[in-house]
Amino acid sequence: xxxxxxxxxxxxxxxxxxxxxxxRRKRRAGxxxxxxxxxxxxxxxxxxxxxxxxxPAFQPVAAEALGVGKGELRKIPVPANRYTPLKENxxxxxxxxxxxxxxxxRFNLKTRNVEIKTCQETKDLSALxxxxxxxxxxxxxxxxEDALALIRLxxxxxxSFEVTDVKPLKGDHLSRAIGRIAGKGGKxxxxxxxxxxxxxxxxxxxxxxLGSFQNIKMARTAxxxxxxxxxxxxxxxNIRAVASxxxxxx
Numbered sequence: 658x659x660x661x662x663x664x665x666x667x668x669x670x671x672x673x674x675x676x677x678x679x680x681r682r683k684r685r686a687g688x689x690x691x692x693x694x695x696x697x698x699x700x701x702x703x704x705x706x707x708x709x710x711x712x713p714a715f716q717p718v719a720a721e722a723l724g725v726g727k728g729e730l731r732k733i734p735v736p737a738n739r740y741t742p743l744k745e746n747x748x749x750x751x752x753x754x755x756x757x758x759x760x761x762x763r764f765n766l767k768t769r770n771v772e773i774k775t776c777q778e779t780k781d782l783s784a785l786x787x788x789x790x791x792x793x794x795x796x797x798x799x800x801x802e803d804a805l806a807l808i809r810l811x812x813x814x815x816x817s818f819e820v821t822d823v824k825p826l827k828g829d830h831l832s833r834a835i836g837r838i839a840g841k842g843g844k845x846x847x848x849x850x851x852x853x854x855x856x857x858x859x860x861x862x863x864x865x866x867l868g869s870f871q872n873i874k875m876a877r878t879a880x881x882x883x884x885x886x887x888x889x890x891x892x893x894x895n896i897r898a899v900a901s902x903x904x905x906x907x
Contacts, residue, residue: 728776729774729775730774730775731773731774731788731789732768732770732771733792733793736796742795743764743771743795746801750795750801754791754792758787760774761776762788771792773785790807791805794807794815794867797815797860799865799867803856804867806867813868814867814868814869815865815866816877817863817866820838820863823881823884823885824884831862835859835862837883837884837886838859846859849880849892852900853872853875854868854869855868855872856868857876864880878896879895882895
């Protein structure tokens with residue numbers, strides 16, 4: 658049959674495919690079947706239940722259901738050089754933890770640990786973590802009044818690192834780096850604290866910073882620049898510029 662063969666096109670110079678009657682019938686039958694399938698699928702989608710437009714609202718879970726008050730315990734080790742300050746400031750530490758956070762606290766003389774425990778009166782889920790951070794900040798060397806901000810505010814954090822983490826220094830070079838951070842009479846440290854609104858503790862080669870995330874970042878950058886050898890005057894200018902930009906954002 659001439660319809661089943663491909664005939665050359667005189668004008669174009671190529672080949673033109675001629676479709677037979679059988680293939681036309683198959684295509685028509687396939688199109689009708691596809692249309693019927695689409696119709697049935699559309700009908701099925703129409704009969705399906707509409708999806709809820711809002712998220713489901715669940716009731717808040719009670720503290721008892723999450724295990725609060727079942728005797729969770731945190732232990733904070735106390736080094737020998739902090740025994741006397743802990744003894745002198747014990748009531749300042751004891752009062753907010755017991756009265757405000759509704760926790761139990763004691764100092765274990767055998768293991769030399771401060772132990773904090775939840776009880777039936779504990780309602781806040783984060784109370785144990787706040788109390789542990791508060792005691793840990795005091796053990797690291799912060800004043801009780803400064804460490805107390807960890808209980809009152811939610812966006813405060815502690816960060817610790819060593820001078821040798823920034824640059825591997827030894828001997829007199831390490832001593833000079835610590836001296837650059839502290840400054841004469843602690844002037845440089847106080848300036849960084851006031852400009853970045855943080856609290857800094859220098860304990861030998863360890864540095865502890867207390868503050869909000871953004872402020873800790875500014876203070877850490879300034880301290881790292883001092884360790885790397887930048888003069889304090891240049892560091893002052895940099896942190897003042899960064900602090901003024903941060904104040905303008907807020």
